[in-house]
Amino acid sequence: MKRRFTWTWVAQCVVVLVCAFALKRYYSTASANQLRWILAPTTACVELVSGTSFEFESYAGYISGDRSFLIATSCAGVNFLITAFLMLSGRKLLSDRSKDIAWGFIPASALIAYLVTLVANTARIAIALRLQRMPAEVSWLNPNQIHRFEGILIYFGFLLLLFVVSENMSSKKTSGLFRQSFFPLLVYYATMLGMPLANGAYRRGTDFWEHSLFVLLVPLALILPIAAFRFSCQRRFRLMVLRCQSALRSATKALPLMPPAQEVSQRPALTTISINHAMRENSESLSKSLSSRNSDSQVTSPHCN
Numbered sequence: 001m002k003r004r005f006t007w008t009w010v011a012q013c014v015v016v017l018v019c020a021f022a023l024k025r026y027y028s029t030a031s032a033n034q035l036r037w038i039l040a041p042t043t044a045c046v047e048l049v050s051g052t053s054f055e056f057e058s059y060a061g062y063i064s065g066d067r068s069f070l071i072a073t074s075c076a077g078v079n080f081l082i083t084a085f086l087m088l089s090g091r092k093l094l095s096d097r098s099k100d101i102a103w104g105f106i107p108a109s110a111l112i113a114y115l116v117t118l119v120a121n122t123a124r125i126a127i128a129l130r131l132q133r134m135p136a137e138v139s140w141l142n143p144n145q146i147h148r149f150e151g152i153l154i155y156f157g158f159l160l161l162l163f164v165v166s167e168n169m170s171s172k173k174t175s176g177l178f179r180q181s182f183f184p185l186l187v188y189y190a191t192m193l194g195m196p197l198a199n200g201a202y203r204r205g206t207d208f209w210e211h212s213l214f215v216l217l218v219p220l221a222l223i224l225p226i227a228a229f230r231f232s233c234q235r236r237f238r239l240m241v242l243r244c245q246s247a248l249r250s251a252t253k254a255l256p257l258m259p260p261a262q263e264v265s266q267r268p269a270l271t272t273i274s275i276n277h278a279m280r281e282n283s284e285s286l287s288k289s290l291s292s293r294n295s296d297s298q299v300t301s302p303h304c305n
Contacts, residue, residue: 009093015106016089024195029079032061032108034077038117043071045122050129071197077121080155083191084113084162088183097130112162120158124151150216150290159184160223182227185219248285 032039036056043054043062054071061072077277092101104247124238127150142150163184192215 006100012101012106013093016086016093019106019110020086020191021195023078023082023085027073027076027082028112028199030073032057032073033059035073035078038078038081038114038121039071039073040074041118042077042121042125044076045118046071046129049122049126052129052183069132071125075121075125076122077155078115079191080114080120080159081117083155083159083188084116085109085190087159087163087187088166090187095170098124099193104188116158120155122157124154127154145210145214148214149218152214153222156184156196156219156222158186160226182223185223188219189215255276283305 026208028036039062040056043056047053050070053065055065056062061070061075063070087105090106128147130149131146155270196202196208
């Protein structure tokens with residue numbers, strides 16, 4: 001039973017969208033000093049994982065001790081935070097239609113998105129540090145493009161993992177390959193391409209269109225093999241079920257007409273009939289013998305006057 005679009009549901013959707021757009025607008029003009037609420041814990045996690053020390057420089061970000069790597073505002077991962085928040089909130093609003101949703105899911109989604117963003121940022125920056133130290137040369141990609149490719153791959157991979165975990169933890173099991181595989185992709189495209197286009201980012205020229213091409217192709221390169229693998233697994237499972245059903249039908253046809261259970265069930269009735277027949281014969285023979293004895297006693301007994 002589908003839920004009606006109540007005013008509460010509409011208000012929740014509006015609040016989620018307003019929060020996302022407000023954070024996006026704040027991030028577009030924020031400096032490194034204003035983003036320390038996410039840059040500082042990210043840097044601490046990177047130092048713990050990689051062993052590299054960083055120092056904060058005002059309005060620049062966190063720079064490594066050898067001054068070869070800078071965790072700037074572009075490494076804050078706020079776009080991923082907005083995408084994860086929209087995906088979790090949208091999934092909650094679209095899936096739980098049979099009951100009213102409490103307003104607490106909005107701060108809960110924001111907190112989960114923030115924690116996952118810290119983990120994704122840590123993984124991305126730690127891998128970027130390793131790639132910087134390795135002489136990686138790709139003929140068709142320059143270092144900036146490799147860094148962009150790695151960032152999109154890590155962020156979308158974590159987004160897809162977050163969606164799968166939230167689906168498995170939900171009480172309602174969703175079905176359908178499109179929804180399970182491509183819903184995070186649609187949210188990712190809406191955040192990474194729709195919002196920048198709405199803000200006029202296309203005016204930046206070649207750099208934006210190159211970034212858009214990476215955003216379009218890299219997630220597809222990750223999600224299409226997963227979707228194809230799931231489709232092949234489901235097809236193999238259906239074929240296996242059909243083979244088992246056909247084998248069961250052939251085995252059922254090979255069985256005798258009267259199942260053994262019916263024969264066993266009829267045995268007590270036959271045994272009862274045979275016992276009753278034997279008892280009847282014994283009673284008739286006993287009555288005959290008694291009658292013959294009585295006749296003999298009457299012949300031999302003396303007469304009394």
